[in-house]
Amino acid sequence: MQMELLQRLAEAPGIPGREEKVSEIVKEALEGHVDEIRTDVLGNVIAQKSGGGDAPRVKVMIAAHMDEIGFFITHIDEKTGFLRIDPVGGFDPRVLIAQRVVVHSDSGDYVGVMGTKPVHVLKEEEKKKAPEIEDIFIDLGISADAVKEKVRVGDSVTLKQDLVEFGELVSCKALDDRVGIYVMIEALRKVRGHEADIYLVATTQEEVGIRGARVSSFGIAPDIGIAVDVTVACDIPGVEEPRRVTRLGEGVAIKVKDSLSISNPHLVRKLKEIAEEKGIKYQMEVLPRGGTDAGALQLTREGAAAATISIPTRYIHSVVESAHKKDIEAAIDLLAGFLEVAHQGKYTL
Numbered sequence: 200m201q202m203e204l205l206q207r208l209a210e211a212p213g214i215p216g217r218e219e220k221v222s223e224i225v226k227e228a229l230e231g232h233v234d235e236i237r238t239d240v241l242g243n244v245i246a247q248k249s250g251g252g253d254a255p256r257v258k259v260m261i262a263a264h265m266d267e268i269g270f271f272i273t274h275i276d277e278k279t280g281f282l283r284i285d286p287v288g289g290f291d292p293r294v295l296i297a298q299r300v301v302v303h304s305d306s307g308d309y310v311g312v313m314g315t316k317p318v319h320v321l322k323e324e325e326k327k328k329a330p331e332i333e334d335i336f337i338d339l340g341i342s343a344d345a346v347k348e349k350v351r352v353g354d355s356v357t358l359k360q361d362l363v364e365f366g367e368l369v370s371c372k373a374l375d376d377r378v379g380i381y382v383m384i385e386a387l388r389k390v391r392g393h394e395a396d397i398y399l400v401a402t403t404q405e406e407v408g409i410r411g412a413r414v415s416s417f418g419i420a421p422d423i424g425i426a427v428d429v430t431v432a433c434d435i436p437g438v439e440e441p442r443r444v445t446r447l448g449e450g451v452a453i454k455v456k457d458s459l460s461i462s463n464p465h466l467v468r469k470l471k472e473i474a475e476e477k478g479i480k481y482q483m484e485v486l487p488r489g490g491t492d493a494g495a496l497q498l499t500r501e502g503a504a505a506a507t508i509s510i511p512t513r514y515i516h517s518v519v520e521s522a523h524k525k526d527i528e529a530a531i532d533l534l535a536g537f538l539e540v541a542h543q544g545k546y547t548l
């Protein structure tokens with residue numbers, strides 16, 4: 200695995216609507232591997248690689264999102280300089296307290312911490328209660344005057360976390376969905392011949408309602424759309440066997456449904472066939488809640504055949520999101536395998 204590229208992608212900051220640092224890395228990584236790269240008005244990076252077949256060509260759009268969950272600053276305390284925040288994306292406040300953060304301002308980037316009251320001063324009832332976003336504040340370690348000079352309401356905040364490899368896993372913040380971006384890039388580099396016209400789209404604002412995928416898919420008008428995203432792996436203590444969704448190390452997941460899309464059954468069958476032919480380890484995924492860019496791909500214009508290739512991930516939407524290296528590799532192999540034969544399938548129901 201090209202751990203360096205995944206590390207750069209995952210550690211880069213980029214909340215919804217502020218994905219430009221991630222898009223720089225994406226453009227650099229795709230340079231020389233595609234015919235054309237452009238960025239649209241919502242920040243989507245759209246890379247195109249034409250196929251070699253006879254017209255009319257099949258258009259395949261692959262989407263993985265660049266944004267990560269984070270915050271906007273809502274308030275700066277006059278006297279103390281402590282910052283209050285508004286979340287963008289679904290946060291569990293229990294995993295937020297005691298984290299390091301970076302505030303991104305026009306004047307620069309500032310490291311801070313999300314502070315909490317020490318246990319020594321907590322009242323009995325406070326100890327029992329889970330924290331709420333409104334209780335959380337950011338401490339930049341400088342005076343109120345210095346904060347007011349450097350930071351403005353509306354500046355963005357990301358969680359700070361380095362990528363680590365431990366055991367067979369890789370862990371960082373924002374593996375959702377930088378690992379999907381990584382898979383998409385590596386798959387394109389791996390593809391040999393392909394007849395379909397391939398559009399790789401690093402989308403924006405997925406975490407606030409698949410917004411980037413909606414406009415980019417409208418522009419491209421794909422016949423086939425594949426989202427590459429993480430999915431829940433609940434193979435952890437305290438979760439019963441039937442509720443685990445996926446398991447780490449059991450291979451790439453082929454999604455059947457989530458709350459935003461039901462994958463095209465011919466596409467699902469095709470992906471399974473490719474995996475079986477090539478000996479790629481895979482598992483089937485039915486996700487009760489959650490969604491991916493496939494929700495937008497499926498409903499674009501008059502509709503497209505859509506599916507999601509998922510990377511099973513533990514502890515999603517926390518700073519210790521963890522995925523299995525072999526599952527990531529399986530996702531790359533499956534996507535590359537699909538791109539090579541995408542033009543052959545009939546996906547109309």
Ligand code: CO
Pocket residue numbers: 375406516
């Ligand atoms: Co997410």
Ligand code: ZN
Pocket residue numbers: 264375376405428429
């Ligand atoms: Zn995601």
